[in-house]
Amino acid sequence: MSKACGLLDWRLAQDRLLAAVAPTSTERVPTASASGRVLAQPLIARRNQPATDLSAMDGYAVGAGDLTGPWQLVGESAAGHPFTGNLTAGQAVRISTGALVPAGAKAILLQENARIDGNQLSTITGTKAEAKHIRRAAFDFAAGDTLLNAGTSLSPAALALALMGGHGIVDVFRRPSLAVIDSGDELASDPAATLPHQIPSSNGPMLAAMAAPYVSAVERIGPVADRKANLLAALECASAADVIVTSGGASVGDHDLVRPALEEWGATIDFWRIALKPGKPLMVARRGKTVILGLPGNPVSSFVTGWLFLLPLLRRMGGHAAPVPQAVMRLVEGDLPATHERAEFLRGIATDDAVAPLDEQDSSALRVLSQANALIYRPPGSPAHPAGSPAPVYLLQNGGIA
Numbered sequence: 483m484s485k486a487c488g489l490l491d492w493r494l495a496q497d498r499l500l501a502a503v504a505p506t507s508t509e510r511v512p513t514a515s516a517s518g519r520v521l522a523q524p525l526i527a528r529r530n531q532p533a534t535d536l537s538a539m540d541g542y543a544v545g546a547g548d549l550t551g552p553w554q555l556v557g558e559s560a561a562g563h564p565f566t567g568n569l570t571a572g573q574a575v576r577i578s579t580g581a582l583v584p585a586g587a588k589a590i591l592l593q594e595n596a597r598i599d600g601n602q603l604s605t606i607t608g609t610k611a612e613a614k615h616i617r618r619a620a621f622d623f624a625a626g627d628t629l630l631n632a633g634t635s636l637s638p639a640a641l642a643l644a645l646m647g648g649h650g651i652v653d654v655f656r657r658p659s660l661a662v663i664d665s666g667d668e669l670a671s672d673p674a675a676t677l678p679h680q681i682p683s684s685n686g687p688m689l690a691a692m693a694a695p696y697v698s699a700v701e702r703i704g705p706v707a708d709r710k711a712n713l714l715a716a717l718e719c720a721s722a723a724d725v726i727v728t729s730g731g732a733s734v735g736d737h738d739l740v741r742p743a744l745e746e747w748g749a750t751i752d753f754w755r756i757a758l759k760p761g762k763p764l765m766v767a768r769r770g771k772t773v774i775l776g777l778p779g780n781p782v783s784s785f786v787t788g789w790l791f792l793l794p795l796l797r798r799m800g801g802h803a804a805p806v807p808q809a810v811m812r813l814v815e816g817d818l819p820a821t822h823e824r825a826e827f828l829r830g831i832a833t834d835d836a837v838a839p840l841d842e843q844d845s846s847a848l849r850v851l852s853q854a855n856a857l858i859y860r861p862p863g864s865p866a867h868p869a870g871s872p873a874p875v876y877l878l879q880n881g882g883i884a
């Protein structure tokens with residue numbers, strides 16, 4: 483735990499948020515459209531793969547005996563059109579990749595090594611038919627094998643595996659619904675018509691885009707004026723959502739009304755303000771089954787807290803077994819200053835073995851955030867970090883989860 487006075491350690495805050503939620507219900511969806519959905523049950527193979535021995539190459543399946551031939555051609559086994567006879571010694575059939583290896587066949591002669599003369603098949607000198615070109619029945623998996631565990635998110639490969647395992651429909655967790663509220667008198671909804679005292683309201687669309695893979699629906703509300711009555715009306719409008727996320731108005735200023743509005747709305751504040759930079763004014767509250775995340779308004783603070791709290795929350799509610807981002811180690815190209823009471827997530831550009839911190843680390847600097855592909859993690863109370871030594875880094879492209 484950090485030494486921050488009055489500020490909650492960000493990992494404890496994350497644990498506390500996630501410990502209080504669980505997936506609620508499941509649904510059955512066609513596997514082909516279940517990309518990114520999370521399995522509610524272990525996926526057990528319903529079939530052997532492959533179901534029978536198959537050829538791995540185009541060529542000729544040959545019967546028992548001398549693997550250098552010659553053989554007599556007696557038919558063809560094409561993909562989807564098996565040869566139904568039984569090959570005896572000295573016999574062969576034309577075979578294509580993926581076609582069923584006929585009964586009695588012992589090896590495959592590659593097409594490139596074959597010489598054909600009428601019905602007669604022989605090998606090019608120095609070559610022979612080989613058993614290694616046969617894919618054995620059930621070599622990939624057998625009926626009854628556990629292919630994927632509950633809590634696994636269906637990657638494109640896992641989705642293909644589920645189909646190959648005989649599952650046209652999968653049991654998955656329902657995803658939560660989300661409402662996103664932007665608040666602040668200075669926010670303009672039309673970025674092309676922004677007056678000098680205004681700024682475009684970018685957090686809501688950013689958070690909605692980040693959350694999109696993990697939610698059943700997103701409703702965007704606002705921008706909402708800095709008046710408690712308006713915030714109360716916005717919360718009421720969002721009340722059917724499983725998760726409500728607000729941005730802005732979370733700090734200590736006179737116009738930071740999210741906390742009083744939540745309290746008046748009947749929500750219980752779980753915690754407010756954590757030892758995190760950027761992202762100190764994070765607030766977590768509940769009303770009934772609804773979880774409310776109050777994120778800071780600064781765009782980078784909103785992004786970082788969205789990434790560290792909102793996305794893990796949505797993943798956990800959607801049944802994901804590993805909802806939090808995982809760090810990798812990279813050598814830092816450049817000195818980093820000491821940190822104080824707050825843990826810091828610095829924007830950087832990571833390559834295969836190194837990470838370069840970006841110059842501008844202001845919590846409103848969107849240009850640098852959009853250039854970054856990684857967040858460099860600096861624990862609270864860290865001494866200055868010398869260039870060339872390793873630090874934990876969270877890669878942003880894949881949500882930090884391999």
Ligand SMILES: Nc1nc2c(c(=O)[nH]1)N[C@H]1C(S)=C(S)[C@@H](COP(=O)(O)OP(=O)(O)OC[C@H]3O[C@@H](n4cnc5c(N)ncnc54)[C@H](O)[C@@H]3O)O[C@H]1N2
Nearest residue numbers: 664666683684685686730731732733738762778779780783
């Ligand atoms: N006296 C103190 N002042 C501040 C503290 C503090 O502890 N004491 N904390 C600072 C920190 S850290 C942060 S982070 C910010 C967060 O403040 P709020 O969550 O109350 O956010 P706002 O004041 O409403 O806005 C901050 C900044 O972000 C812009 N913003 C807000 N909403 C959006 C949006 N939807 N899209 C784009 N940009 C948005 C807003 O215009 C402000 O520029 O407080 C510090 N202050």
Ligand code: MOO
Nearest residue numbers: 760761762783845
């Ligand atoms: O926490 Mo604020 O998010 O440092 O800018």
